[in-house]
Amino acid sequence: MKTNTISVLVENHFGVLTRITSLFAGRGYNIQSLTVGPTEDASASRMTIVVDGDTEIIDQVKKQLNKLIDVIKVVDLTNEDFIDRELLLIKVSAKGKTRFSVLQFAQVFDGSIVDITPNFITIEVSARSSKIDAFIALLEPFGIKEMARTGRIALARS
Amino acid sequence: MNGAQILIECLRREGVEVVFGYPGGRMISILDALYDVPEIRLVLTRHEQGAAHAADGYARASGRVGVVMATSGPGATNLVTGIATAYMDSIPLVCITGQVPTTLIGNDAFQEADICGITRPITKHNYLVNDVADLARIIREAFYIASSGRPGPVLIDVPNDVALAELDFSWPQEVAIRGYDPTITGNPRQIRRAAELIMRSKQPVIYAGGGVIASGAHKELCIFAEKTGIPVTMTLLGLGAFPGAHPLSVNMLGMHGTVYANNAVNECDLMISVGARFDDRVTGKLDEFAPHAKIIHIDIDPTSVSKSVRVDIPIVGDAKHILKELIPLVSELPIGEWQAKVQDWKKRYPLNYEEAAGVIKPQAVIRRLSEITKGEAIITTEVGQNQMWAAQFYCFTSPRSFLTSGGLGTMGYGFPAAIGAQIAFPGKTVIDIAGDGSIQMNIQEMATAVVNNLPVKILILNNTYLGMVRQWQELFFGHRYMATCLERRLECPHTCNAPSDACPKDYVPDFVKLAEAYGASGRRITQPEEIEDALREMLASKGVYVLEVRIPKEENVYPIVPAGAALTQMIGGMA
Numbered sequence: 001m002k003t004n005t006i007s008v009l010v011e012n013h014f015g016v017l018t019r020i021t022s023l024f025a026g027r028g029y030n031i032q033s034l035t036v037g038p039t040e041d042a043s044a045s046r047m048t049i050v051v052d053g054d055t056e057i058i059d060q061v062k063k064q065l066n067k068l069i070d071v072i073k074v075v076d077l078t079n080e081d082f083i084d085r086e087l088l089l090i091k092v093s094a095k096g097k098t099r100f101s102v103l104q105f106a107q108v109f110d111g112s113i114v115d116i117t118p119n120f121i122t123i124e125v126s127a128r129s130s131k132i133d134a135f136i137a138l139l140e141p142f143g144i145k146e147m148a149r150t151g152r153i154a155l156a157r158s
Numbered sequence: 159m160n161g162a163q164i165l166i167e168c169l170r171r172e173g174v175e176v177v178f179g180y181p182g183g184r185m186i187s188i189l190d191a192l193y194d195v196p197e198i199r200l201v202l203t204r205h206e207q208g209a210a211h212a213a214d215g216y217a218r219a220s221g222r223v224g225v226v227m228a229t230s231g232p233g234a235t236n237l238v239t240g241i242a243t244a245y246m247d248s249i250p251l252v253c254i255t256g257q258v259p260t261t262l263i264g265n266d267a268f269q270e271a272d273i274c275g276i277t278r279p280i281t282k283h284n285y286l287v288n289d290v291a292d293l294a295r296i297i298r299e300a301f302y303i304a305s306s307g308r309p310g311p312v313l314i315d316v317p318n319d320v321a322l323a324e325l326d327f328s329w330p331q332e333v334a335i336r337g338y339d340p341t342i343t344g345n346p347r348q349i350r351r352a353a354e355l356i357m358r359s360k361q362p363v364i365y366a367g368g369g370v371i372a373s374g375a376h377k378e379l380c381i382f383a384e385k386t387g388i389p390v391t392m393t394l395l396g397l398g399a400f401p402g403a404h405p406l407s408v409n410m411l412g413m414h415g416t417v418y419a420n421n422a423v424n425e426c427d428l429m430i431s432v433g434a435r436f437d438d439r440v441t442g443k444l445d446e447f448a449p450h451a452k453i454i455h456i457d458i459d460p461t462s463v464s465k466s467v468r469v470d471i472p473i474v475g476d477a478k479h480i481l482k483e484l485i486p487l488v489s490e491l492p493i494g495e496w497q498a499k500v501q502d503w504k505k506r507y508p509l510n511y512e513e514a515a516g517v518i519k520p521q522a523v524i525r526r527l528s529e530i531t532k533g534e535a536i537i538t539t540e541v542g543q544n545q546m547w548a549a550q551f552y553c554f555t556s557p558r559s560f561l562t563s564g565g566l567g568t569m570g571y572g573f574p575a576a577i578g579a580q581i582a583f584p585g586k587t588v589i590d591i592a593g594d595g596s597i598q599m600n601i602q603e604m605a606t607a608v609v610n611n612l613p614v615k616i617l618i619l620n621n622t623y624l625g626m627v628r629q630w631q632e633l634f635f636g637h638r639y640m641a642t643c644l645e646r647r648l649e650c651p652h653t654c655n656a657p658s659d660a661c662p663k664d665y666v667p668d669f670v671k672l673a674e675a676y677g678a679s680g681r682r683i684t685q686p687e688e689i690e691d692a693l694r695e696m697l698a699s700k701g702v703y704v705l706e707v708r709i710p711k712e713e714n715v716y717p718i719v720p721a722g723a724a725l726t727q728m729i730g731g732m733a
Contacts, residue, residue: 010337022279023279056464059464060461063460064461068337069282069303069335069337069338070337073337
């Protein structure tokens, strides 16, 4: 099983997101993350879907996506040269001595501090998903109160 | 014009001559617009499901887009089985549903259902029309999407305020959908590679499906098979794509296929699939399907390719186009030995059944019906044993003459579909081969047939059981007949393993009286010597005719490949 990043350009209609998600649910494909947002063209949206599966499954996923009338273009970025980012907001326990360590880690990961209260620090990090995984792992011992990840967005380089 | 008038004008311009439908509160405005358009005939069914299947039968028989209309809420949800049936078998339908006004959508309004949400996985595409300005474009797109590429149903949900909104009509000259462009012509390199593989093959088989009929490729298929000398097997939906009596035909393969077709598949070294999708009822156990074969797969739908069976040479495109390209690249193959082997299987293991004195065998009835009609009737079926006997023992001679729910397996399909086919071809003989169970699922459409002077024939093979499920209970569940006996009454014991003399006698309903109640004719036969006369009487009758044939209660369909077993694991048919 391999993790694949698929970029899907879709019509900016209501109901398109449901078409995509119900396709995945109905055929039993596993979505790891899905993001959707506007593009340079107001009539289209871009979805970045991260999906696990072996080659045959991923081929079917791409073909099934292409079959939807509201899907304009499907690009599998997995084997291409592409840039990807994910945004993390994480609220960590930080009292007394641990405060400094948390701030240091945030600095190393180019994070910005978006909120500080007497007991918690909230950090924002934008990075590749693997780096975000590493950051979360580092903060785990301090006590993670809450966190939210956007899921991966991606663009091909060329 | 208002939205409803625009809608009807669009249907007229799309060449729609007949619409199947049922009214309701949110449909009145659309029906009102039909009032002034005599060139579009509305066939009022007695249930929306009947309307959907009738539109499907019309589409399958004629090759045109079937149109069905129903109101919001329950009207729309009653279409669902019909839409799913068409979707699974790639049948072009345009389904128009009324909807509550846009201002009420999401309010749980009276007769509101999110039909676009409900039908999303069973339509090729669907639309909720929010603005009357989009209506004409959407209808053009719907007809284009339904009928092009791999055909399928498209639903258009029209809120009542949109139907009443006024707008100057303008007809979109062109359809342009940037996310939809089906591949029609096959890749020339793939076609050349396929031709090379075909010319090198020693034991090839053509496996033809419903796609041959959908693309109108039956002539090309025949030329291709005759030129090369390759035997042809057909799926259930492919029956009629190649003449059943042709020397190269090995008839249907799969779960209830012929021994010789399944043998040919087991031993072939090349399988040329044309418009078929390797359904589980065809392949049986996938690992052991066509184990020695390379596979060429011609299909218009890329998602069908390598979905279940790994394909060596896929060719995506329209079957007719691709076969036309392929024919000049092939010639007669030196495969006399293989052909002889196949012919030998055909002789040794013909489709057969045990004759028994004093009882009517369903297979004998269908075989005789096939002979009398010379295989030229339009046959529809319900689902179950009736369907399989029809597929096995009626010899189809032309495409679009066998209308059956293959993918979804919808009981209650055959009779309304026969109504649709009869409307498409008023002069043809249209016969629904039914079981006593499935005919009851849409029997209310007798009224539709009678009042519209549609002389549809209904041949009910009455074994007093839901026969196919009972057959599985007998073969695979130790004769535990649970919920399959239609003669069962309150006083029957909880368990039952076999019919006996103590069984209740009066079958409910009395199909002959029922036919008469609807103003149709009916006859019941129980003895083999009545078959000839009864079939001739049925075929000669000018109106709706119900022929109820009492058949042995525990008659089985053979051969049968148990679900999930390899095609070599056939039960029956080898005697």
